[in-house]
Amino acid sequence: MAEVLVYVDHVDGAVRKPTLELLTLARRIGEPVAVHLGAGVDTAAPVLAEHGAVKVLAADAPEFAEYLVAPKVDALQAAHDAVSPVAVLLPSSAEGKEIGARLAVRIGSGIITDAVDVEAGDEGPVATQSVFAASYTTKSRITKGTPVITVKPNSAAPEAAPAAGAVEQLAVTVADASKGTKIVSRTPRESTGRPELTEAAIVVSGGRGVNGAENFPVIEALADSLGAAVGASRAAVDAGWYPHTNQVGQTGKSVSPQLYIAAGISGAIQHRAGMQTSKTIVAINKDAEAPIFDLVDYGVVGDLFAVVPALTEEVKTRKG
Amino acid sequence: MSLRIVVCVKYVPDATGDRHFAEDLTVDRDDVDGLLSELDEYAVEQALQIKEANDDDAEITVLTVGPEDATDALRKALSMGADKAVHVEDDDLHGTDALGTSLVLAKAIEKTGYDLVVCGMASTDGTMGVLPALLAERLGVPQATQLSQVAVADGKVTGRRDGDTASEQLEAALPAVVSVTDQSGEARYPSFKGIMAAKKKPLETLDLEDLDIEAEEVGLEGAWTKVESATERPARTKGTIVTDEGEGAKQLAEFLAGQKFI
Numbered sequence A: 001m002a003e004v005l006v007y008v009d010h011v012d013g014a015v016r017k018p019t020l021e022l023l024t025l026a027r028r029i030g031e032p033v034a035v036h037l038g039a040g041v042d043t044a045a046p047v048l049a050e051h052g053a054v055k056v057l058a059a060d061a062p063e064f065a066e067y068l069v070a071p072k073v074d075a076l077q078a079a080h081d082a083v084s085p086v087a088v089l090l091p092s093s094a095e096g097k098e099i100g101a102r103l104a105v106r107i108g109s110g111i112i113t114d115a116v117d118v119e120a121g122d123e124g125p126v127a128t129q130s131v132f133a134a135s136y137t138t139k140s141r142i143t144k145g146t147p148v149i150t151v152k153p154n155s156a157a158p159e160a161a162p163a164a165g166a167v168e169q170l171a172v173t174v175a176d177a178s179k180g181t182k183i184v185s186r187t188p189r190e191s192t193g194r195p196e197l198t199e200a201a202i203v204v205s206g207g208r209g210v211n212g213a214e215n216f217p218v219i220e221a222l223a224d225s226l227g228a229a230v231g232a233s234r235a236a237v238d239a240g241w242y243p244h245t246n247q248v249g250q251t252g253k254s255v256s257p258q259l260y261i262a263a264g265i266s267g268a269i270q271h272r273a274g275m276q277t278s279k280t281i282v283a284i285n286k287d288a289e290a291p292i293f294d295l296v297d298y299g300v301v302g303d304l305f306a307v308v309p310a311l312t313e314e315v316k317t318r319k320g
Numbered sequence B: 001m002s003l004r005i006v007v008c009v010k011y012v013p014d015a016t017g018d019r020h021f022a023e024d025l026t027v028d029r030d031d032v033d034g035l036l037s038e039l040d041e042y043a044v045e046q047a048l049q050i051k052e053a054n055d056d057d058a059e060i061t062v063l064t065v066g067p068e069d070a071t072d073a074l075r076k077a078l079s080m081g082a083d084k085a086v087h088v089e090d091d092d093l094h095g096t097d098a099l100g101t102s103l104v105l106a107k108a109i110e111k112t113g114y115d116l117v118v119c120g121m122a123s124t125d126g127t128m129g130v131l132p133a134l135l136a137e138r139l140g141v142p143q144a145t146q147l148s149q150v151a152v153a154d155g156k157v158t159g160r161r162d163g164d165t166a167s168e169q170l171e172a173a174l175p176a177v178v179s180v181t182d183q184s185g186e187a188r189y190p191s192f193k194g195i196m197a198a199k200k201k202p203l204e205t206l207d208l209e210d211l212d213i214e215a216e217e218v219g220l221e222g223a224w225t226k227v228e229s230a231t232e233r234p235a236r237t238k239g240t241i242v243t244d245e246g247e248g249a250k251q252l253a254e255f256l257a258g259q260k261f262i
């Protein structure tokens, strides 16, 4: 059966959830072969095998951590040349897209980014994308070379599908030309203990209406009562009230949770671009005319400082 | 020699307008209002700041690949303070995808001459965010992308890339390609003087022949990808809206419980 390369996104061997989703999608097209770069393959391999990887190609070189993106392109190209896959899938992170793009140039292929679904088709894989701030859904195909497709988080439910997943070393030579951009230092992000924004089943976001960093605990308390991730509008981020990593929207994260709660957010097109595909949308806003109310399944016109804390108490009581 | 900066800017349909597809499933750029992609204003701004930090010893060329009206985007960038503009325009470019666009941009950048290429983080229509990496690959120079802070000194570009799991400090020797995010600093508004001056700044138009590119390499036919269908997403049906008169939180909790969220 045809093989599909899946680029593994991990932190020291801890495989991130979007990779498991990629393995699930890859199985629709062929047999997933995972490509694991950097340390930790012993930790990652059993998880990858559990989710359907027939093989894990592993390479570790200091250059992966010392230089930006290009050394990983060299490695993925080596994997491509070794396997001759029918498609290459990567997560739609900034890095995943850049690696995919450069690989596409090298192997003479087209690239599709930010797919929300991938299916097998008569003429190769068909990718579904959500475009123009999620107002259109497109289906596209790559017509030249080996399809390179990057897939957004939350595009499929990871399924267990145990496979062999034997680890094979991949020989990689990092070209001098790939050592152009030095990573001088790296400061890891501190974990908040809350779910990842892009992976969470529930997201509670605050906007300009939250009116100050000192008030964001009101949003956090509701999020914690629901086991949710915390998001923010760009207005709240630009004001310095909440970190940019939590921004939802066109220039922040795209989220597609089961439930999205927007408090004090007007619903500008750029914000909608990042949350419009959520299953259920709820808004709390004191302006009945706010465009966010056009999207909601349930909306409360009211002061968030009254509604949100009371809701938090209700949730806690009901959950016992 | 003065620093040669090329800023890649895209002319895009206004996001607050009605964006849609044309019959051939390309983005309709004729029937809608277009403008300089807001995210590319940040690229122009950083180029201007780099020039200022370099005692103004730099020349900034703004470059676009796009239809006739894309000149508007170039004029806006010139009115912000860029020195000259290059517009690649050719009927055969209609329908070109990311790989094709990167081919055209790379040739135009080489023809213009450069030490530093500055891009936006993503276009506001395609939102791919891959062009800068594609350019670095094609030009064979380092890529320092998605920077929220950038500086150029001593023949090197340095900057900070804020990723999901870490924030990284990067360094690359020139020539290089960078892209900057909307966290890099608000873009300036063109002054009246700037707008007047822009009208007299040089704007060169190139076609595919000028760049030694064959028509078959680009356009809809030459594209590496094919859009097979585009369907408008059904508008969300408007839900229940209540006004809080003391019971709002209870009513909302009731709804959430009904949906099994609590």
Ligand SMILES: Cc1cc2nc3c(=O)[nH]c(=O)nc-3n(C[C@H](O)[C@H](O)[C@H](O)COP(=O)(O)OP(=O)(O)OC[C@H]3O[C@@H](n4cnc5c(N)ncnc54)[C@H](O)[C@@H]3O)c2cc1C
Binding pocket: A206, A207, A208, A209, A210, A232, A233, A234, A235, A236, A247, A248, A249, A250, A251, A252, A253, A263, A264, A265, A266, A267, A268, A269, A270, A271, A274, A284, A285, A286, A287, A290, A302, A303, A304, A305, B038, B039, B124, B182
């Ligand atoms: C290129 C570009 C990219 C962008 N990318 C993003 C992005 O990724 N994400 C993003 O979010 N935005 C983005 N924006 C910005 C976007 O256009 C809006 O400016 C932003 O989303 C507004 O944030 P907001 O809704 O919090 O603020 P506002 O629009 O000011 O809305 C605040 C809302 O809070 C309500 N409110 C105030 N006080 C209370 C209260 N006590 N109780 C209840 N409600 C209250 C008000 O009625 C109002 O509706 C982008 C813009 C551009 C040009």
Ligand SMILES: Nc1ncnc2c1ncn2[C@@H]1O[C@H](COP(=O)(O)O)[C@@H](O)[C@H]1O
Binding pocket: B007, B008, B009, B010, B011, B037, B039, B040, B043, B063, B064, B065, B066, B098, B101, B105, B118, B119, B120, B121, B122, B123, B124, B126, B127, B128, B129, B130, B131, B132
């Ligand atoms: N047609 C174009 N002309 C000039 N620059 C472009 C064009 N398309 C994309 N770019 C540049 O590449 C960046 C990323 O675009 P994209 O990969 O299409 O999201 C943009 O912010 C621009 O700086």
